[in-house]
Amino acid sequence: MKDIHSFIQKLPKAELHLHIEGTFEPELMFVIAKRNNFQIPFSSVEEVKAAYQFNNLQEFLDIYYAGANVLLTEQDFFELTWAYLTKVASQNVKHVEIFFDPQTHTERGVEFHTVLIGIYKALEEGEKELGITFRLIMSYLRHISEESAFETLRQSLPFKDLIDGVGLDSSEVGNPPEKFQNVFKASAKEGYKLCAHGGEEGPAEYIWSALDILKIDRLDHGNRCLEDEKLVERLVQEQMPLTLCPLSNLELKVIQDLKTYPLKKMMEAGLLVTLNSDDPAYFGGYMNENFLETAKAIDLSKEEIVTLTKNGFEASWLTAEEKEKWKNEVDRVAKEA
Ligand code: ADE
Ligand code: ZN
Numbered sequence: 001m002k003d004i005h006s007f008i009q010k011l012p013k014a015e016l017h018l019h020i021e022g023t024f025e026p027e028l029m030f031v032i033a034k035r036n037n038f039q040i041p042f043s044s045v046e047e048v049k050a051a052y053q054f055n056n057l058q059e060f061l062d063i064y065y066a067g068a069n070v071l072l073t074e075q076d077f078f079e080l081t082w083a084y085l086t087k088v089a090s091q092n093v094k095h096v097e098i099f100f101d102p103q104t105h106t107e108r109g110v111e112f113h114t115v116l117i118g119i120y121k122a123l124e125e126g127e128k129e130l131g132i133t134f135r136l137i138m139s140y141l142r143h144i145s146e147e148s149a150f151e152t153l154r155q156s157l158p159f160k161d162l163i164d165g166v167g168l169d170s171s172e173v174g175n176p177p178e179k180f181q182n183v184f185k186a187s188a189k190e191g192y193k194l195c196a197h198g199g200e201e202g203p204a205e206y207i208w209s210a211l212d213i214l215k216i217d218r219l220d221h222g223n224r225c226l227e228d229e230k231l232v233e234r235l236v237q238e239q240m241p242l243t244l245c246p247l248s249n250l251e252l253k254v255i256q257d258l259k260t261y262p263l264k265k266m267m268e269a270g271l272l273v274t275l276n277s278d279d280p281a282y283f284g285g286y287m288n289e290n291f292l293e294t295a296k297a298i299d300l301s302k303e304e305i306v307t308l309t310k311n312g313f314e315a316s317w318l319t320a321e322e323k324e325k326w327k328n329e330v331d332r333v334a335k336e337a
Helices: 003-009 025-034 045-050 057-068 075-089 102-106 110-131 144-161 177-189 205-215 223-227 229-238 246-251 263-269 287-299 302-314 320-336
Strands: 012-013 093-101 131-142 165-169 193-198 218-221 241-244 270-277
Touching: 003 025, 003 223, 003 302, 012 287, 012 302, 025 045, 025 075, 057 287, 075 093, 075 302, 075 320, 093 110, 093 144, 093 165, 093 302, 102 110, 102 144, 110 131, 110 144, 131 302, 144 177, 165 177, 177 193, 193 205, 205 218, 205 223, 205 229, 223 229, 241 263, 263 270, 263 287, 263 302, 270 287, 270 302, 287 302
Parallel strands: 012 093, 093 131, 131 165, 165 193, 193 218, 218 241, 241 270
Antiparallel strands: none
16 A cells, blocks of 8 residues: 555646635634634634534535635735645645635625735746646635626636636535526636536536536536436546545545445546545545545556546646646656656
8 A cells, every 4th residue: 555655646646626715724724813813713723623524515615614714815815825735746736726716705805806816826836836737716606696606707807817717616406507507608708617516415417407508618526427327428428527526525425435436437437537635624635645545445556546647637727738748747657656
């Protein structure tokens, strides 16, 4: 296993499903809360970590949004993002495509540009200092109205050049993709690429509508596609990327045991699956832990790990040349490892 650990460590990786607010480690939360004179209802890092026990997505989201309330200034968002980038740099992550949730902050009075610029400056510095390239995705919250998503789209327009795509996250069940049909259409018109969470807790029908109504370029999670053979066929035929998050699925009880994680079945079916961390500060693992815990649980071979790693670059929004370069580099490193 030590061998697999160092193999995973050495491979250059791309992360495509990461909520920046989900990287807020309790240690940093205490530092920023103190600076902002913000009272948090915990007295120690250990107490915070002990509270991270979730039975479903909503239980997690309630705590995740409460944690995000601590973030107020551009410097806060910069430090949050910088902490994530330095962490994944140490895991040999070379490219990231990250989500931020503007409404989580604008709804409590923090300006859109404060959030965006703090994150963006850290990403720029990460590219310069750490060599990590990036794309940025603003995610609409599905538990609130489409009108609010439209307001977010309007707020983003002066900064269009800094944002690559839109996503759809938060409470899935009861908030189907069709609720956001118009704002996704308008976002595409503005040149944004499209992705959406789907089939995490919600049914396979939500994945169909994410494809047919929202017209997504990439599907976040997508686990429940396996309940519908025709849907799997469609996803395979389109080579629609799925950004899977094994430790998230385990912690949110989407699956009961990593040993039953249907990753090999998905790969054998021909799905373009990638591994990611989702909200690593809450789910106990960044990229390498997601790879390693999954590899241990279902006995992934080195070849399968290489395929998953190359899929991360293939499913990214890098140029065709950059994808080729990184996939070749993964092969080269794997051969030498
Ligand atoms: N926001 C942050 N993490 C999420 C997840 N796993 N599902 C939906 N919304 C989220
Ligand atoms: Zn997610």
